[in-house]
Amino acid sequence: MTSAREPLERFHAVIPAGGVGSRLWPLSRADAPKFLHDLSGSGRSLLRDTWDRLVPIAGADRIMVVTGRAHRAAVEDQLSELADEQIVLEAEPRDSTVAVCLAAAILELREPDVIVGSFAADHIIGRLPLFEQAVSEAVQTADAGYIVAVGIKPTGPSTGFGYIKQGAALEVEGAPSARMVESFVEKPDLATARGYLRDGGYLWNASMFISRADVLLGQLGETKPQLLKQLRELAAAWEDQSTRGPAVDRLWPKLEKVAIDYSVAEPAAAAGRMAVVPGLFDWDDVGDFASLAKVNSGGRKTDLAILGEHARVLADASSGIVVSQTSRVISLIGVKDIVVVDTPDALLVTTTENAQRVKSVVDALKLTGGGNVL
């Protein structure tokens, strides 16, 4: 679909704000998910920071938030300027394909030539001019018909992310760094990750995708035609409250849960329709407390990061991170790389090395009836 308007004028950001962030329990939990917390020490929630960095690119009236019904009040509290038509409330979480593609389908009906970009609500990004530059290039590339990932330039041999293998350079005006995606690669082991870093042709997959709505939905139709049909039905019923409710009741329970990486990005790459723009900005998905410690201690491993407005910490010969949601005195003596998360009803003590195992505690609590603190 060609358009008379410039690509950036047609750009619309989508923020899927779902996901509890189990690896950040007991800080993040069902009623206080990760995106509602200030994890960067900015004084603002991750969601608010996400919004604020998209406003200069898309404009405050061209950002859509997709979130759970339970989080509506909290989201609106964070984003007071959010208009009703800018929020899509999910009846139940249905993973990222539904979140992003339903938003795209709704937006496409409002604005057929729209270019949509999806941006996680719970990542930390720094050096914003570089972010804006990357998104701008991605939007130009999307207008040429590609589905475009913004891939993160690795700062180390991470085994916690999937990778994007870059292919040949593209010749898109306004997007000098855009390349084809040769393939998506699952989370590697350390030796492989080190190889990727040396090779230089690999980027981290941050699930940041930009494309024309028609291209995105066309791709989904090839791999998940049934899901696309359901999402189009929902979108058609969406604008009218009298039709939206019945459509949601009828269709939502049947919607397939699948990550957009699998339903769209990987098939698009295989079909030669996937491009990537390298992101040189600072990026962290704050995936666990080790990551949170790193982000908040300026990367110095010997430091103790302290989060919490009322934190009262007395530390001696200790490093790692303390997250305090109470006003209790917290005293650490001789504990290295420690993780202490102090909330009114749950306390976590672990080490940065074990940070990834926090999710297993949440799973255990689900099984053992500790659900009231999840």
Added chain:
Amino acid sequence: MTSAREPLERFHAVIPAGGVGSRLWPLSRADAPKFLHDLSGSGRSLLRDTWDRLVPIAGADRIMVVTGRAHRAAVEDQLSELADEQIVLEAEPRDSTVAVCLAAAILELREPDVIVGSFAADHIIGRLPLFEQAVSEAVQTADAGYIVAVGIKPTGPSTGFGYIKQGAALEVEGAPSARMVESFVEKPDLATARGYLRDGGYLWNASMFISRADVLLGQLGETKPQLLKQLRELAAAWEDQSTRGPAVDRLWPKLEKVAIDYSVAEPAAAAGRMAVVPGLFDWDDVGDFASLAKVNSGGRKTDLAILGEHARVLADASSGIVVSQTSRVISLIGVKDIVVVDTPDALLVTTTENAQRVKSVVDALKLTGGGNVL
């Protein structure tokens, strides 16, 4: 002073119940000192356990508790059978010489041939028949005119206790294991402690002293005549409320703070008046959280000891100790030899290796205005 009554009939136990137990902060603190806690998992406070093991030896009406005014209600709550004349309330803490010798002076006026034994309110003792046997031998030895320590047979090369070097065997009827004390030795370094253990002639000094009141006070008179005079004045004024108050007001502020080890035991040893009976019972002074962990995990270093009536602990690959005074869920992941003490207003996270350093936190909190949690 000779007496017609058998030594054990004249025995009277004194329990100095003072001392906060700073190394057990934030569990132990000014308004909840160590002796009021159940640290053995017995379901009873250390004070109550101390009382219960002295009753078979002295009788419930021949035990005197010396404690601070602030702890009166808590002590009486623990010891409902305590009569008014069995409690000595200290206006201010004045260390062990005042606590034990004032009690001895009061008891001597009531019963001139009394034999007094002092027993800390906050130690854990097991294998009680052996304890009773040792105290019995100590009482017999005391009747012969000695000041008698019950020294603990070392179970390892501890650097946390002073030692008693045993001298020649004594020939006291009913006390076959009594020996002279050759000297008291300050806390040694590890190499020296190992030497003591190999030598076999050294016992731990648990500050458990038994002697005739007249002998004890006579010894105090030689080293601290002024203090003895003050304590005798207090004792003389004690039984009448109308005289006790003014005497306390006048004398208490002047009383010297000195440990009975220095005012009585060491000078008595130098003068050849100090005897020792080895204690073969289980003993622990629960001096810090490492000790508390050991006592409560059956000595198995790989175990996690859990204290607290309402403790909800979820532990994975963790060892050490959790003390919970809240009903919060406490989750530990991959933390070895950890110490977590969770109270309503203060949290401590350290390791058993650093347990002795807890006192320094308390000192720091005193300086930095955190006194409300001490």
